[in-house]
Amino acid sequence: MERLKRRAAPLAALCAAGLVALASCEVGQAPPRRQVSDGDPALGRAAFGKYGCGGCHVIPGVDRAAGRVAPPLGAFSQRAFVAGVLSNTPDNLIAWIRHPQQISPRTAMPDLGVTPEDARDMAAYLYSLDPG
Ligand code: HEC
Structure with a gap:
């Protein structure tokens, strides 16, 4: 049990970092979609x-x-x-x-x-x- 906890901690940290990165992308930095979905x-x-x-x-x-x-x-x-x-x-x-x-x-x-x-x-x- 103790061992499992120790291994899970870095994973949780990574997830949190990933979430932070995603959130900041959505706020202002999302790359523009350079496609016109309904254009021919x-x-x-x-x-x-x-x-x-x-x-x-x-x-x-x-x-x-x-x-x-x-x-x-x-x-x-x-x-x-x-x-x-x-x-x-x-x-x-x-x-x-x-x-x-x-x-x-x-x-x-x-x-x-x-x-x-x-x-x-x-x-x-x-x-x-x-x-x-
Ligand atoms: C009389 C000349 C003229 C005609 C006709 C013209 N344009 Fe332009 N166009 C310009 C000029 C000059 C610029 C540069 C504008 C600026 O930077 O202020 C420009 C800029 C552009 C840009 C941006 C280019 C860039 O490098 O960012 C696009 C896209 C564009 N025109 C599309 C069109 C389309 C589509 C048509 C036809 C519907 C058209 N233009 C007709 C003169 C023209």
């Missing part, structure tokens, strides 16, 4: 052409998306920020695509009237790109 990357890929995103951005895998006006959008899942101002989460990326000037009033990226569905699908496509 194939539809997103087609939507870039509809809005002319490729006139300003290089978007790997999208026809004629070779613009050099704005940052290339390859490996987007690896970015820490969206446009340098928002952390890179699905909701923030969608918000940026829909209304960039609400987020950065002086940005050169125009509000192109992107629908919520198209923004969601485009975000899904961007996150599906090879991290490189």
